[in-house]
Amino acid sequence: MRDLTDGTITEAVVSTVRDAKDPRLGAILEALVRHVHDFVRETGLTEEEWARGVDFLTRTGQQCTPTRQEFILLSDVLGVTMLVDALGNRRAAGSTQNSVLGPFFRDDRPALPDGADISEGLPGTPLFFEGLVTDVHGKPVADAQVDVWHSDADGHYDVDVPGLADPAMRALLRTGGDGGFRFRSIRPAAYPIPDDGPVGELMRATGRSVMRPAHLHLRITAPGFQRVTTMLFPSDDAYLDRDPVFGVKQSLVADYSGHPAGTGPYGTATDEPYTLLRHTFVLEPGRSAHDPLRS
């Protein structure tokens, strides 16, 4: 393995990795080497450009903390996260589609009763949510575990709301015997992805919007069914067609319908105009895939 040239170096490197003890690792490394080498050839990458790339990745790593994962953000804005999700969670038409988990899920969310107000009194347009969980035949799924989490009216999650110590705008709910679940909260708003690091530089260099359309996050888990991690976006959001993380699917665009002040659903009085959102979630049979980011 001497005197390697640009025409022979790829096979030489591949021969050193493809026989890894773990055959799957060997296959992944071989493909990685081939694609990276082809990328260098295709672009005619210069030494200066290579150094800039190394500097970008170095700073991406340095930006990471226990609460800020710049590499996942980079994966998100390059569409890699949604591509991996699409390959790992193929769903039939009519079943609820997946979307990205995002960085704001918390394990320490409160378990709350059906119909609870999860807003912790934060200001915003009242939102009433009525959900139904069924199987692919329309049969209600009772006792499903439903996680919900979302931003406030300024686009901040609870961890970024000053002075807020306890979890808010998030809860663990359960479906009743009719497959239904309900909660009250405030309407979420569009918000920017973190743009003060290397990913922000990339977004500005390419003239891309950093604004995610407003959304509710939901994760539904029930024995015997594939877990669904998804979002619901308002149909009138201005950012639906330029989501920086490519998470919008038409079946996840929902009618956040406006209503005048008065008596809301399930008899709850509100003296402000409110939003009502109803949605049916259809679970496919199977097991929940292992979540590599959460053991």
Ligand SMILES: [Fe+2]
């Ligand atoms: Fe989010």
